Amino acid sequence: MTSRAEILTATRRLIDRDGWEKLTIRRLAAELGIGPTTLYHHIRDKEDLLVQLLEHHISQLERPELPADPRDRVIASATALHDALAAWPWAAEVLTTDGFVGLLDESALWMVEGIVSGADEHGCTQEQSVHVFRSIWYYTVGEILVRAHSVQWPSGGEPPVFRETFDAEKVPHLAAVSGRWHELALRDTYRDGLRTFVDGLLAAGAPGARGPGGGA
Amino acid sequence: MTSRAEILTATRRLIDRDGWEKLTIRRLAAELGIGPTTLYHHIRDKEDLLVQLLEHHISQLERPELPADPRDRVIASATALHDALAAWPWAAEVLTTDGFVGLLDESALWMVEGIVSGADEHGCTQEQSVHVFRSIWYYTVGEILVRAHSVQWPSGGEPPVFRETFDAEKVPHLAAVSGRWHELALRDTYRDGLRTFVDGLLAAGAPGARGPGGGA
DNA sequence: ACCTGAACACCGTTCAAGT
DNA sequence: ACCTGAACACCGTTCAAGT
Numbered sequence: 014m015t016s017r018a019e020i021l022t023a024t025r026r027l028i029d030r031d032g033w034e035k036l037t038i039r040r041l042a043a044e045l046g047i048g049p050t051t052l053y054h055h056i057r058d059k060e061d062l063l064v065q066l067l068e069h070h071i072s073q074l075e076r077p078e079l080p081a082d083p084r085d086r087v088i089a090s091a092t093a094l095h096d097a098l099a100a101w102p103w104a105a106e107v108l109t110t111d112g113f114v115g116l117l118d119e120s121a122l123w124m125v126e127g128i129v130s131g132a133d134e135h136g137c138t139q140e141q142s143v144h145v146f147r148s149i150w151y152y153t154v155g156e157i158l159v160r161a162h163s164v165q166w167p168s169g170g171e172p173p174v175f176r177e178t179f180d181a182e183k184v185p186h187l188a189a190v191s192g193r194w195h196e197l198a199l200r201d202t203y204r205d206g207l208r209t210f211v212d213g214l215l216a217a218g219a220p221g222a223r224g225p226g227g228g229a
Numbered sequence: 230m231t232s233r234a235e236i237l238t239a240t241r242r243l244i245d246r247d248g249w250e251k252l253t254i255r256r257l258a259a260e261l262g263i264g265p266t267t268l269y270h271h272i273r274d275k276e277d278l279l280v281q282l283l284e285h286h287i288s289q290l291e292r293p294e295l296p297a298d299p300r301d302r303v304i305a306s307a308t309a310l311h312d313a314l315a316a317w318p319w320a321a322e323v324l325t326t327d328g329f330v331g332l333l334d335e336s337a338l339w340m341v342e343g344i345v346s347g348a349d350e351h352g353c354t355q356e357q358s359v360h361v362f363r364s365i366w367y368y369t370v371g372e373i374l375v376r377a378h379s380v381q382w383p384s385g386g387e388p389p390v391f392r393e394t395f396d397a398e399k400v401p402h403l404a405a406v407s408g409r410w411h412e413l414a415l416r417d418t419y420r421d422g423l424r425t426f427v428d429g430l431l432a433a434g435a436p437g438a439r440g441p442g443g444g445a
Numbered sequence: 446a447c448c449t450g451a452a453c454a455c456c457g458t459t460c461a462a463g464t
Numbered sequence: 465a466c467c468t469g470a471a472c473a474c475c476g477t478t479c480a481a482g483t
């Protein structure tokens with residue numbers, strides 16, 4: 014009597030309530046009111062559960078109209094990817110562990126397609142377009158994972174992000190900025206970095222393909 | 230009779246032999262020939278052990294002469310950071326989990342200082358220099374983590390990185406490249422991406438600070 | 446000081462058995 | 465078909481007890 018849908022919503026409820034690291038097969042079974050072993054009649058193993066959860070949530074993503082301009086389409090696709098993962102940091106963990114593109118079905122691939130097609134149409138070769146995607150993917154997944162782990166002290170004690178004292182002899186520039194580091198590290202600079210990176214990647218891939226403000 | 234040095238070398242030996250994910254307190258104790266509980270007289274907990282291991286190995290890193298040119302110094306520092314982590318993917322895992330810069334002692338901070346000082350001297354403000362470091366850090370840690378997990382099938386069966394069939398109606402650009410994706414995804418493009426990113430970040434931070442080929 | 450076994454509170458997963 | 469308890473092979477960590 015336990016359905017796939019019930020399992021997925023209970024999993025999501027457990028993660029939302031207790032946190033991603035508290036998701037275990039045994040707790041999920043308790044959440045469902047069944048024995049842990051019963052779960053194995055519906056899922057192959059824990060990884061299978063995670064992948065199903067991820068696919069389900071990505072398939073529910075609203076799919077925005079992507080810009081016609083190649084460069085803007087790359088930015089918009091990467092931002093959609095980023096925001097989807099930022100909402101579920103556990104997803105980023107699943108994706109780094111299990112590989113990304115080979116895992117997901119077509120409902121998620123429009124974001125990858127948006128990046129690759131933008132690079133292609135900008136004038137990149139296939140090699141360069143894949144390179145553009147991979148570079149953006151690394152930057153995005155790194156941002157998600159680092160920031161997801163950094164916000165573990167929401168209102169607890171001291172934020173242990175940066176100690177304030179540095180040896181000005183050995184690391185003068187860090188010493189100079191140390192008092193402000195914490196504040197600066199909290200800023201959301203993903204989009205700034207993304208724009209910079211994309212423009213650089215596209216320029217490196219196909220320098221003459223598009224002037225500043227130029228058309229197709 | 231169990232020393233800190235003995236524990237750290239045994240930990241390293243266990244990781245090198247059996248892999249990072251096989252490192253447990255109990256296995257480490259067995260490796261040392263002592264009871265698991267005995268270990269707790271020498272380490273506070275598992276995380277403490279990991280941080281000690283990381284600090285020890287980073288402190289043993291050879292410290293290269295960094296270039297005088299700011300841009301080249303940023304590249305060289307980031308590359309040193311990347312290569313250090315690529316050699317120990319478990320370290321990247323520890324660092325994303327525990328925060329980076331606040332955790333390490335001065336023996337590791339020269340890499341961070343190299344990036345921040347390069348950005349500063351290029352003409353970036355403090356905000357911009359921290360942004361440069363963070364962007365590079367995200368890209369680097371993402372690359373390490375994704376690639377570390379992707380090489381889990383060294384000679385096993387099918388590499389599940391990318392399935393070869395795509396719906397050419399829905400994702401035409403992915404369909405076009407699908408046959409080559411796996412090969413392209415294996416290429417080491419970290420340095421290419423890094424150079425592109427750094428040049429973009431520095432240009433965005435301080436556009437007029439340095440012309441192409443210009444000096445200080 | 447340094448080390449120990451027993452115990453606590455957990456994990457993921459398998460398997461023979463029940464309805 | 466669907467579900468179960470018991471069991472296996474593990475975890476990190478604590479604590480009272482030993483030398």
